[in-house]
Amino acid sequence: MRTMADVARHAGVSVATVSHVLNATRPVRPATRDAVLRAIDELGYIHNTLARSLVTSRTHSVGLAVSAISNPYFTEILQGVEAEALATGYGLLIADPHDDPGHELSVVRMLHERRVDGVIIAPSAEPSALLAYLDRADIPAVFLDRLVDEAEEPAYDQVCADGVAPVRELVGHLAALGHRRIALVAGLAGLSTTTERVDGYRQGLDAAGLPFDPALLAHGHSASEGARHATERLLASPGRPTAVIAANNAMTIGALQALRDAELRIPEDVALVSFDDFEWADLFSPSLTAVRQPSRDLGGLALRLLLERLDTPGRPTRTVRLPCTLVHRTSCGCPPGAAGLPG
Structure with a gap:
């Protein structure tokens, strides 16, 4: 297997510079960065993220637990989370809790055992066992779509659409x-x-x-x-x-x-x-x-809140509600092309 030292020799730079390019730990001049990326491509080098996680105690992966992944609404949420994960260099592990409290706890425990840095969860109607586990294991979490805490400063960050x-x-x-x-x-x-x-x-x-x-x-x-x-x-x-x-x-x-x-x-x-x-x-x-x-926006925002929590564990928690849009068509009884909504 090719090593970081091989990439450094091929690109004519130091191993530290290759590390900065791969891990985004320090700005690197564009020409140098291009040379490193070209060397990586030519040598077929694959970055060992497992070795990095042993040093940093971060796997740069997050878990997503949402039910009914086949539902178009949750599919769009998944797309929003995935796009934000890709943009920030995070991997995504997905599980379906099936809206069952027992299965919900099992899949979150499974994600935790795989050492994800945090989890995004659309909770079941009875999340008490889940909340106890998250608190006991001290897992960074964001609740998505469904709230678990209506307090002014909830125990966890939460993202949902306005439902009222x-x-x-x-x-x-x-x-x-x-x-x-x-x-x-x-x-x-x-x-x-x-x-x-x-x-x-x-x-x-x-x-x-x-x-x-x-x-x-x-x-x-x-x-x-x-x-x-x-x-x-x-x-x-x-x-x-x-x-x-x-x-x-x-x-x-x-x-x-x-x-x-x-x-x-x-x-x-x-x-x-x-x-x-x-x-x-x-x-x-x-x-x-x-x-x-705003399904995709909800997913992307949930991941951003989780990453903020990982970077600043002690910051105040918050609940963010995004507005919805009423799409006016004809099943309500209005004629086609009717402008605006009466009432």
């Missing part, structure tokens, strides 16, 4: 279109995302002067099949809703299936809107009015 205002806006828009029986198919109980979207729903009803009817709030457990059954129950109730808000993209699919099975037209019979936009939402007929979350 967008749903409030959806309710207001549907009310302005004349809907008085607006249902919400909410996510898995115990998740902060579910709580915030229910809060936004109730605030929207209150702002529109509409009473809250518990019969119009159904839980789809954040999954397509659960949302299909929840929507079926809503449609079978005596006071059938005239509009349905699905609280994530998977549940939108389930709600859509239930409406199609009931042979109800969208939006003529029941309007359908979604919290979560996805790539093919405008290919539906009618196209789907949806809240778009």
Whole structure:
């Protein structure tokens, strides 16, 4: 195997200079840096990051634990984390906790055993065992998408999208279109995302002067099949809703299936809107009015916060919320090309 000394001789520089180029520990003149990189390429040298980690106690790798990696929302988050990791020279180990507290603890322990420098986690609805392990093992961590601590200065850094205002806006828009029986198919109980979207729903009803009817709030457990059954129950109730808000993209699919099975037209019979936009939402007929979350930005920001924590362990923790965008299409009942949102 080629060594750093071989690269230094080939490039006509010192071993220290090669180390500075590889580890970015000191500025190197562009011409010298190019010579080192050219020597690395010509010799086929591979940097021994394991040896470096033994010296620095850092592996320059991070763990990412998010459920439903196949979900387009989390896929985009993954892309954001991966792009930021690549730009900063970090490797990425990925695990799926399956929204199960026991499995969540197992995968985070597995990442820790592989000596990642820190972890980014979308926590389950019951993260108490996870939090105890992180605290006991003193693992730098950032919580992503779902909050675990609402304190002004939480125990860990957290990154999420605003879950209240967008749903409030959806309710207001549907009310302005004349809907008085607006249902919400909410996510898995115990998740902060579910709580915030229910809060936004109730605030929207209150702002529109509409009473809250518990019969119009159904839980789809954040999954397509659960949302299909929840929507079926809503449609079978005596006071059938005239509009349905699905609280994530998977549940939108389930709600859509239930409406199609009931042979109800969208939006003529029941309007359908979604919290979560996805790539093919405008290919539906009618196209789907949806809240778009800044998924890639959330992922990139989570990694930056983790690296800041690694560089400055004692700095104050913070929770960062990013705004969402309401993408106006036609499933809400507005005509194609309608400018802006009434209400």
